Amino acid sequence: xxxxxxxxxxxxxxxxxxxxxxxxxxxxxxxxxxxxxxxxxxxxxxxxxxxxxxxxxxxxxxxxxxxxxxxxxxxxxxxxxxxxxxxxxxxxxxxxxxxxxxxxxxxxxxxxxxxxxxxxxxxxxxxxxxxxxxxxxxxxxxxxxxxxxxxxxxxxxxxxxxxxxxxxxxxxxxxxxxxxxxxxxxxxxxxxxxxxxxxxxxxxxxxxxxxxxxxxxxxxxxxxxxxxxxxxxxxxxxxxxxxxxxxxxxxxxxxxxxxxxxxxxxxxxxxxxxxxxxxx
Amino acid sequence: xxxxxxxxxxxxxxxxxxxxxxxxxxxxxxxxxxxxxxxxxxxxxxxxxxxxxxxxxxxxxxxxxxxxxxxxxxxxxxxxxxxxxxxxxxxxxxxxxxxxxxxxxxxxxxxxxxxxxxxxxxxxxxxxxxxxxxxxxxxxxxxxxxxxxxxxxxxxxxxxxxxxxxxxxxxxxxxxxxxxxxxxxxxxxxxxxxxxxxxxxxxxxxxxxxxxxxxxxxxxxxxxxxxxxxxxxxxxxxxxxxxxxxxxxxxxxxxxxxxxxxxxxxxxxxxxxxxxxxxx
DNA sequence: ATAATGTTGTAAATTTACTACAAGCCAGGT
DNA sequence: ACCTGGCTTGTAGTAAATTTACAACATTAT
Numbered sequence: 001x002x003x004x005x006x007x008x009x010x011x012x013x014x015x016x017x018x019x020x021x022x023x024x025x026x027x028x029x030x031x032x033x034x035x036x037x038x039x040x041x042x043x044x045x046x047x048x049x050x051x052x053x054x055x056x057x058x059x060x061x062x063x064x065x066x067x068x069x070x071x072x073x074x075x076x077x078x079x080x081x082x083x084x085x086x087x088x089x090x091x092x093x094x095x096x097x098x099x100x101x102x103x104x105x106x107x108x109x110x111x112x113x114x115x116x117x118x119x120x121x122x123x124x125x126x127x128x129x130x131x132x133x134x135x136x137x138x139x140x141x142x143x144x145x146x147x148x149x150x151x152x153x154x155x156x157x158x159x160x161x162x163x164x165x166x167x168x169x170x171x172x173x174x175x176x177x178x179x180x181x182x183x184x185x186x187x188x189x190x191x192x193x194x195x196x197x198x199x200x201x202x203x204x205x206x207x208x209x210x211x212x213x214x215x216x217x218x219x220x221x222x223x224x225x226x227x228x229x230x231x232x233x234x235x236x237x238x239x240x241x242x243x244x245x246x247x248x249x250x251x252x253x254x255x256x257x258x259x260x261x262x263x264x265x266x267x268x269x270x271x272x273x274x275x276x277x278x279x280x
Numbered sequence: 281x282x283x284x285x286x287x288x289x290x291x292x293x294x295x296x297x298x299x300x301x302x303x304x305x306x307x308x309x310x311x312x313x314x315x316x317x318x319x320x321x322x323x324x325x326x327x328x329x330x331x332x333x334x335x336x337x338x339x340x341x342x343x344x345x346x347x348x349x350x351x352x353x354x355x356x357x358x359x360x361x362x363x364x365x366x367x368x369x370x371x372x373x374x375x376x377x378x379x380x381x382x383x384x385x386x387x388x389x390x391x392x393x394x395x396x397x398x399x400x401x402x403x404x405x406x407x408x409x410x411x412x413x414x415x416x417x418x419x420x421x422x423x424x425x426x427x428x429x430x431x432x433x434x435x436x437x438x439x440x441x442x443x444x445x446x447x448x449x450x451x452x453x454x455x456x457x458x459x460x461x462x463x464x465x466x467x468x469x470x471x472x473x474x475x476x477x478x479x480x481x482x483x484x485x486x487x488x489x490x491x492x493x494x495x496x497x498x499x500x501x502x503x504x505x506x507x508x509x510x511x512x513x514x515x516x517x518x519x520x521x522x523x524x525x526x527x528x529x530x531x532x533x534x535x536x537x538x539x540x541x542x543x544x545x546x547x548x549x550x551x552x553x554x555x556x557x558x559x560x
Numbered sequence: 561a562t563a564a565t566g567t568t569g570t571a572a573a574t575t576t577a578c579t580a581c582a583a584g585c586c587a588g589g590t
Numbered sequence: 591a592c593c594t595g596g597c598t599t600g601t602a603g604t605a606a607a608t609t610t611a612c613a614a615c616a617t618t619a620t
Contacts, residue, residue: 017567035350039608049569054609065608070315070353092400092535093291097284099531100391104384111380120372137558142426146522149419188560216560239530242426243523247383250519251376258375278417280468280496297598318576329600334578345577 005071006031008060019048020056027072035073039065099236106240107247110227114248118223122207123255125223126151129205130177132158135167135195139242140183143209147181147249154257167195176203181249184208185241187215196220209248211241285351286311286392288340299328300336307352315353319345379519386520387527390507394528402503403535405485406431410457412438415447415475419522420463423489427461427529434537447475456483461529464488465521467495476500489528491521 009024016024026046027034034042042065043050057068090098126132132151136144141162148160161167171180180199184192187210196206197220208221218224227244289304296304306326307314314322322345323330337348370378406412412431416424421442428440441447451460460479464472467490476486477500488501498504507524 019568038606040606050608051570051610052568055568070349073350073353074356076354090538092403093287093396095535095538096391096394096396096399096531097287099534100387100527103527103530104387107380107384107387111376114376116373116376119376123372139426139429142422142429145425146419146422149422150519189558190560191558193560236530236534239430239533243526246523246526247380250383251379253519254379255372255375258370278469278471280470280473299599319578320576330577331579331601332599335599 005060005068005075012060016056016059019046019052020059022046022048023053023056027068031072031076035069035076099239102236102240103243106244110244110247113226114251115225118225119251119255122223122225122252123259125179125205125207126156126181126252126256127259128177129156129179130175131179132156133170133174133178133180133199134158134160134183135162135171135180135192136160136183137162137164137189137192139238140185140192140245143183143242143245143249144181146246147183147253150249150253151256154253154260156256161195164191164195167191168198171195171199171204172202174199174202174204176205178202178204179207180204181207181209182217182221183210183245184215184217185211185238185245187212187217189217193217193220209245211244284355284391285340285348286355287394290392291396292340296336296339299332300339302326302328303333303336307348311352312356315349315356382520383523386524390524390527393506394531395505398503398505399531399535402487402505402532403539405459405487405503406436406461406532406536407539408457409436409459409485410455412436412458413450413454413460413479414438414440414463415442415451415460415472416440416463417442417444417469417472419518420465420525423463423522423525423529424461426526427463427533430529430533431536434533434540436536441475444471444475447471448478451475451479451484452482454479454482454484456485458482458484459487460484461487461489462497462501463490463525464495464497465491465518465525467492467497469497473497473500489525491524 006028009028013021013024023042023046026042033045037045039050039053043053046053053065057063057065060068062068062071134144134147134151136142141160144160144162148158151158159170161170174180178199180196182192182196182199187208193216196208196217200206200220200222206221206223208215208217208224209227210217210224211227213226215224215226218226225248227241227248286308289308293301293304303322303326306322313325317325319330319333323333326333333345337343337345340348342348342351414424414427414431416422421440424440424442428438431438439450441450454460458479460476462472462476462479467488473496476488476497480486480500480502486501486503488495488497488504489507490497490504491507493506495504495506498506505528507521507528
């Protein structure tokens with residue numbers, strides 16, 4: 001249902017007439033220019049006439065040329081999505097824009113990058129787990145804790161471990177019915193790899209959430225969900241990566257929760273009610 | 281540099297004439313409609329005339345009405361209807377899509393909702409603070425901890441407190457040079473309000489990060505940054521809210537970091553180097 | 561070869577964006 | 591209170607845009 005106009009043009013290229021195709025190649029060649037061009041300019045540049053351009057638009061299922069322009073404006077990697085780094089010259093508004101846009105973009109990209117098969121397997125594992133443990137250090141410890149906060153409401157016995165000693169001890173005591181979720185941006189933290197190895201040795205299933213497809217941690221994972229956050233700005237990379245990790249865990253949480261919707265709803269309501277006395 | 285047009289309108293709302301403001305509220309009220317409207321339609325709907333609409337566009341620094349339409353089209357969510365709730369019938373791909381889209385949307389909206397003046401003041405406070413403390417409970421405790429993780433790298437003495445007793449004790453010891461950041465989705469946690477009140481009594485500045493503009497907590501804040509996440513799906517609300525809070529703190533962090541770029545860069549490098557031995 | 565069909569461009573119609581100017585409004589001063 | 595000067599706002603007109611109707615041309619089939 002994602003109507004990317006440029007993809008649409010490319011797909012319907014075959015069903016176009018000769019001169020309409022000229023228009024199409026012209027649009028595909030420089031879509032950005034179309035946004036700022038009038039129909040006359042486009043007709044001229046493509047060596048055709050205005051009505052041809054209109055017919056071209058109609059063939060795409062659009063109402064007219066205006067609609068094409070607006071759609072292209074919407075779909076283009078507009079100046080809004082900047083992977084630039086922040087510079088000292090930036091105004092506060094500029095900084096806010098860059099940070100927010102980098103985040104938003106990173107999150108959207110996650111959806112494309114996610115492997116649905118692996119995701120499905122991860123959901124199955126978590127759903128049928130006797131116990132779930134979330135491991136992470138530093139920034140990823142926060143993600144682990146957040147995951148714990150969510151998953152424990154599902155009634156699944158779980159814990160977040162951000163202490164390397166606790167992790168190995170806990171990992172040693174796991175059983176094949178248990179699952180650990182190992183979270184790491186680099187995917188190369190020695191301590192975390194140790195913990196994952198020990199957990200695997202105990203027979204527990206290991207789900208890795210990493211920000212890099214070549215991470216050594218992946219070798220010790222049954223399933224690795226890579227939150228590859230493309231070459232975002234250096235300064236922002238750790239933040240976007242963390243946000244993406246959180247989003248992946250949110251997806252896992254919701255998916256697992258939906259496996260047993262009524263029980264979940266009841267449980268979430270009870271959690272909610274338990275907090276009312278804390279309100280002002 | 282190219283800021284979001286909607287945010288631009290919101291910010292320049294003060295410098296507009298009476299009837300231009302009518303146009304502005306009309307655009308802000310339903311930006312999507314503007315994209316498909318002609319200048320005449322917008323003039324009519326806002327109860328003004330075409331020239332007023334043009335003048336409004338010029339005030340924003342745009343060339344004319346067409347540019348406004350194109351910019352709005354570009355900034356708007358790509359026509360996916362998102363704010364739906366998850367249902368039990370959803371496929372995994374559907375769930376992932378909805379969660380990710382809700383998140384992405386919430387983050388983008390943050391930019392529009394943020395009040396730049398308040399943001400600027402918050403940056404100033406944090407930059408010149410002798411000490412910064414982050415307070416939060418439950419899910420917001422995680423956000424607090426995340427903020428602590430970031431800000432301590434700037435060399436600012438700081439801490440995250442997620443224990444109500446520690447909070448009040450710590451708050452009682454603060455000085456007018458100190459700043460606390462009180463984080464709460466509902467903005468009505470009794471304990472957090474207590475902590476904020478005590479901190480204020482000690483003379484410390486209070487920055488509130490809340491998900492609701494009518495939160496009681498705001499009364500005790502010098503600056504309240506509202507991460508109002510619009511009526512997102514019920515099940516997803518806590519998650520998106522948390523993501524938005526994180527994003528706001530990211531913006532604050534980057535902005536404060538940029539106040540002293542060279543020092544920051546050096547410090548971040550040192551932190552990075554300190555971790556290399558932990559790598560595989 | 562010629563009729564039939566399909567494709568493209570010309571020219572006119574209609575809508576849209578924009579400009580020049582005049583009417584209205586709200587000060588401040590007499 | 592009433593005028594006056596400046597500042598807003600709307601009316602009416604203009605130029606330019608998009609879209610339509612139709613005619614000319616090309617292509618294919620009979």
